[in-house]
Amino acid sequence: MIYNIRKIFTILSVMVLGGALVYNCEPEPDSLGEQLFLDGAANGNESSYDLIAYNIKNNDSIRTDAFKLLDLISTSSTSSRAVLGAFNESQFGMQRASYFTQVRLATYNPDFGTNAVVDSVVLVVKPVYRADSLKATTTDENYIYPDGNVDAKKVVSTYPITKFGKAKKSLTLEVREVSDFMNGFNDIVYSDKKFETYTPVLGSKEIADGNVSSVTITKDSDNSALFTSASPAIRIKLSDANTLFQTKIINKKGQPELNSVSNFIRHFRGLKVSVTNIDGYLFQIYPNDMELIMYYKSDLVDSNGTTTRPQTKYAFDLKSANTHSGYYEYNRAGATIQTYANGNTATGDLKLYAQGMGGNSIGVKFPVATINKLKELYQTNKAAIISAKIRIYTDKSQWSNAYPKPSSSDLTIVQRDKDAEGKPTTAYTTDYTSLGAAFIPVRAYDVDKNPAYYDFTVTQSLKDIVESTTNVDYSNRYFKIDLSQFLPNSSGALAGYAYTSRSFSPLRAVFVGSDPTNADNDTTVTPNEIKLRVTYGTKK
Incomplete structure (x- = not known):
């Protein structure tokens, strides 16, 4: 040539x-x-x-601790990624991804007030999505905001999650409490490390259509915001976690378990997010943007001696100071890769x-x-x-x-x-x-x-x-x-x-x-x- x-x-x-x-x-x-x-x-x-x-x-194993998933060398939270989902095809076989994270208190020795009772607990998972592909916007002008039965307007914007695999398959996410101590932030963790969990499922969420939504709720009377999700997210209500958080968090007020980091991460050891499926698709999430929010009510006495019970929210810390890891499972039986x-x-x-x-x-x-x-x-x-x-x-x-x-x-x-x-x-x-x-x-x-x-x-x-x-x-x-x-x-x-x-x-x-x-x-x-x-x- x-x-x-x-x-x-x-x-x-x-x-x-x-x-x-x-x-x-x-x-x-x-x-x-x-x-x-x-x-x-x-x-x-x-x-x-x-x-x-x-x-x-590579023995289907790789380092997946915080130093590999959270991109600690960069200042951008969006460059940190983890993976959830499952995908099964004839060439490589099945690959399934779960995610573990420790949980920390936002502040130690917290005061939840008098007669505090948990209302609900929500885990917010933010996936990588196609921001340029808005699929739908729905508006409910007659929405009633449940806390106080407030007349409101609810706007939901829906986007497709960025997927690799069978996009039209549904996935079901599950959340469990970790029973193993997850060690320290600087400890190396490989992707075949499965931290054990307690049997009860704290909450689950089906992603039936592979989409993710952002929600804005505004009060009818003055158009003030009642709820806004900053970016599209999967909100998993931990419906079976109220007793757990009441017992392990609210009722431990003033006790040693809530007084230091080292005590707390041994008391409440972390969460696992996984999928029940063995086929579907894999998708990435932003681990540093995950949220764990506990909504609760406690007594509030005003200057006139009147007692009310307003709802308060407490946001736990799931960010980079915690131990994080990805857990990947494989089943290559019958896959073509075994031949070549x-x-x-x-x-x-x-x-x-x-x-x-x-x-x-x-x-x-x-x-x-x-x-x-x-x-x-x-x-x-x-x-x-x-x-x-x-x-x-x-x-x-x-x-x-x-x-x-x-x-x-x-x-x-x-x-x-x-x-x-x-x-x-x-x-x-x-x-x-x-x-x-x-x-x-x-x-x-x-x-x-x-x-x-x-x-x-x-x-x-x-x-x-x-x-x-x-x-x-x-x-x-x-x-x-x-x-x-x-x-x-x-x-x-x-x-x-x-x-x-x-x-x-x-x-x-x-x-x-x-x-x-x-x-x-x-x-x-x-x-x-x-x-x-x-x-x-x-x-x-």
Whole structure:
């Protein structure tokens, strides 16, 4: 393939004006070697080479404690995520997500007043929703607000929850009290850790249509607000929790259980939110925005000696100072992944199964034969590597469905190796460290089609091996690809290779590995086997 200077200016323009866009055309040489083409100084040729690609089994487990779910490196609460739901399909099997959180008092040694009695307790869960897709707005002009039987107007705005899975399935959420001590905020928790709970269900809520609503209630007499939900939320009334909160909270007024953090988190150990289903969809929530509100009444005596019992609300603290964790269950019996995900690091696996939340990663290695061919080109023909990309396709037959395919930002790639002492190392790819934040390591193509494909730029990583004046030991070097995003720090820059959304990414996809027979029905189309695509230049 011959590239000229006009195409070089084209790609530079695209990088400046829309580097994050998804393209549906062939990629161009990257900036590490494009200077070789200037003024017609070199010919550019593109060739494909074999790779070894295999499944990396993560034992369906990943860290899901507060440091992984709550994005403590960022100042934005919306960058913190957890996952709820269940999804079952033939390729990966069943995946179900629950969420645990400690509960703290807003203030310690609280005074609930005289003769305090719990009216109700509500857990508010705020899911990620499609804010640009308002489905309906309903208005009830004749609503009666129950506390005081006040004439009011109720406005409900409904939005679809952002889902991955079978969107039309219903889910039922359940809330239980945790019986295990959940340890401290700094303790590491993995996704296969199931904290035990007491048997009674405190409350449940069916999400029948997969939607979430915001509610505003205003008084008819003066239009003042009686109730406003700041954002759409799932409100779970803990109808069976009144006795629990009366006994464990209200009746403990002035006692040691309510006088300090350490005492309280051993007295009331936390809550579990889960689903009863084994199929449906997965959805993300904002854990730092969850609310636990206790409504109660106590005696209020005015200056005339008249006693009234107004309703008061007490908001518990569910935010980041607590221990939080995600618990993920799997059932892969009979799923196709059991056939193909063999972890063959010698010749590669035929299919590659990538899945967030502790599922498989993808490993990619340079075979010795590929490196030797490129070294021969470099040493004999003076061919310099201009661009090197790992191209990977989704599997047209195994992953033919309506589920969204990953975008460019939904995939991460890191470089793994061993140091001089034989200890494993992980880092950004050398392309990223060479080119910095402006560098886009992966581009997605045809994500609205079947198959989609993805190019991961590994130019500098390959040049370091092929064009080195000394023999580089790359026997333990490989790339690790995950369905996740690199997370930013408080200033907006990437926080580091270890900070990703793997812990709460519900995505999955099946890709073509070392399968030379995998192609479209059109026999003229090149098989979609994973390949290293190298553009190299030779001087005229």
